[in-house]
Amino acid sequence: MSGERRQLTIERLGHQGDGVAPGPVFVPRSLPGEVVEGVVEAGRMASPRILTPVAERVRPPCRHAKACGGCVLQHAQDDFLASWKVGVVEAALKAQGLEAPILGISTSPPRSRRRAVLAARRLKNGAQIGFHGLKSNTIIEITDCHLIHPKLLAQLDLVGRLTQIGASRKGRLAVTLTLLDGGVDITVSGGRPLERDLFAQLAKLVSGAGVVRLSWEGEPVVAFGAPLLSLGPARVVLPPGAFLQATREGEAALVAAIEQALEGAGKVADLFAGVGTFSLPLAKMAAIHAVESQENMLYALQAGWRGAQGLKPVTIEARDLFRRPLLPDELAQFDAIVLDPPRAGAEAQVVEIASSRVGLLAMVSCNPVTFARDARMLVEAGFTIDWLRVVDQFRWSPHVELVARFVRQGSKSGAKRI
Numbered sequence: 001m002s003g004e005r006r007q008l009t010i011e012r013l014g015h016q017g018d019g020v021a022p023g024p025v026f027v028p029r030s031l032p033g034e035v036v037e038g039v040v041e042a043g044r045m046a047s048p049r050i051l052t053p054v055a056e057r058v059r060p061p062c063r064h065a066k067a068c069g070g071c072v073l074q075h076a077q078d079d080f081l082a083s084w085k086v087g088v089v090e091a092a093l094k095a096q097g098l099e100a101p102i103l104g105i106s107t108s109p110p111r112s113r114r115r116a117v118l119a120a121r122r123l124k125n126g127a128q129i130g131f132h133g134l135k136s137n138t139i140i141e142i143t144d145c146h147l148i149h150p151k152l153l154a155q156l157d158l159v160g161r162l163t164q165i166g167a168s169r170k171g172r173l174a175v176t177l178t179l180l181d182g183g184v185d186i187t188v189s190g191g192r193p194l195e196r197d198l199f200a201q202l203a204k205l206v207s208g209a210g211v212v213r214l215s216w217e218g219e220p221v222v223a224f225g226a227p228l229l230s231l232g233p234a235r236v237v238l239p240p241g242a243f244l245q246a247t248r249e250g251e252a253a254l255v256a257a258i259e260q261a262l263e264g265a266g267k268v269a270d271l272f273a274g275v276g277t278f279s280l281p282l283a284k285m286a287a288i289h290a291v292e293s294q295e296n297m298l299y300a301l302q303a304g305w306r307g308a309q310g311l312k313p314v315t316i317e318a319r320d321l322f323r324r325p326l327l328p329d330e331l332a333q334f335d336a337i338v339l340d341p342p343r344a345g346a347e348a349q350v351v352e353i354a355s356s357r358v359g360l361l362a363m364v365s366c367n368p369v370t371f372a373r374d375a376r377m378l379v380e381a382g383f384t385i386d387w388l389r390v391v392d393q394f395r396w397s398p399h400v401e402l403v404a405r406f407v408r409q410g411s412k413s414g415a416k417r418i
């Protein structure tokens with residue numbers, strides 16, 4: 001079915017970062033107030049011509065911006081994007097009948113992302129390395145990227161050679177590069193079986209190339225020293241592929257906000273603790289109980305704590321907090337809670353917190369909609385949102401993250417602004 005050519009005016013940005021015109025018609029790479037022209041098919045104008053650009057439009061700094069699916073909002077000014085992201089949080093709260101003082105937004109700088117997942121394909125003479133294109137499975141070959149850290153970008157040649165050796169003729173590799181303290185950690189999936197000759201070739205390839213570890217389908221192939229990641233005063237050995245905050249700057253903004261939110265708390269439960277991004281820095285001031293579903297992450301956290309000096313006690317517990325949240329009598333021993341759930345939020349845990357006597361909570365979220373749903377339960381149980389800070393680790397994308405301080409009315413914790 002061929003579409004109809006139309007002229008439309010963009011009214012707002014949608015949750016995926018597309019401009020939205022009446023209909024609705026979704027228009028990539030457009031901004032509110034712009035008049036666009038193009039063919040509309042199935043509610044989408046895939047290749048708009050911008051007839052009246054607005055003042056908030058900038059020339060995307062990256063030469064791959066148009067084709068690459070990584071940065072759908074690189075054509076917008078930073079200030080515009082910052083206030084749009086704050087507005088996304090306000091709108092999610094409003095939909096639940098809530099408001100909160102928003103203290104500002106911390107946006108990570110360009111070239112600061114410390115993890116990149118590349119798609120790679122073997123060619124007759126070489127390899128194709130890049131990101132998946134906008135809403136497509138095509139690999140858009142990249143030679144530069146304004147998002148990822150230069151030390152990751154410097155590994156593109158090596159990823160090419162690794163693809164020539166390790167990809168099958170028709171298959172595609174997913175190559176994850178993570179920047180750790182001592183170099184780059186590489187994990188590969190979708191490759192040839194790790195037989196002896198491949199093992200030897202890979203080990204030779206990465207030796208002396210600034211790589212701390214190479215893992216193939218989850219199996220470490222080679223490690224040059226320990227793959228360490230500093231978290232506050234401790235260093236953890238990051239399990240391959242384990243969650244980590246997207247940028248150092250974003251992690252620092254989250255940790256600073258949580259430390260201030262929980263100032264004075266002596267015993268803290270860190271729920272959805274991962275490898276201890278918050279537990280380990282917080283252990284400078286409070287005893288921590290870290291709860292998380294992945295045992296290997298908790299063991300990494302515990303070993304990191306053991307190797308650090310001067311920290312308060314840290315205990316760990318492997319537990320599925322969706323199915324078995326901490327109950328009110330377990331929560332009673334803590335002065336404060338940190339919650340940092342996945343995108344689905346922490347509904348089951350928040351129900352228990354609401355009916356407990358916990359008075360102070362710092363909640364981190366990468367999904368304003370589930371955050372607002374959970375926040376409403378807390379507010380109905382007597383909490384107020386003392387303040388909220390937006391943390392943008394995913395610049396030029398529509399993702400929004402935040403951290404908020406909740407205080408139960410009448411509890412000792414009181415209001416504490418940062």
Ligand SMILES: C[S@@+](CC[C@H](N)C(=O)[O-])C[C@H]1O[C@@H](n2cnc3c(N)ncnc32)[C@H](O)[C@@H]1O
Nearest residue numbers: 243272273274277292293320321322340341342
């Ligand atoms: C957004 S990450 C945060 C991790 C950590 N707070 C950090 O900043 O590095 C969410 C964490 O929740 C864990 N998780 C996911 N589902 C879970 C569940 N049902 N119960 C407990 N932990 C879960 C994941 O393994 C992941 O480590």
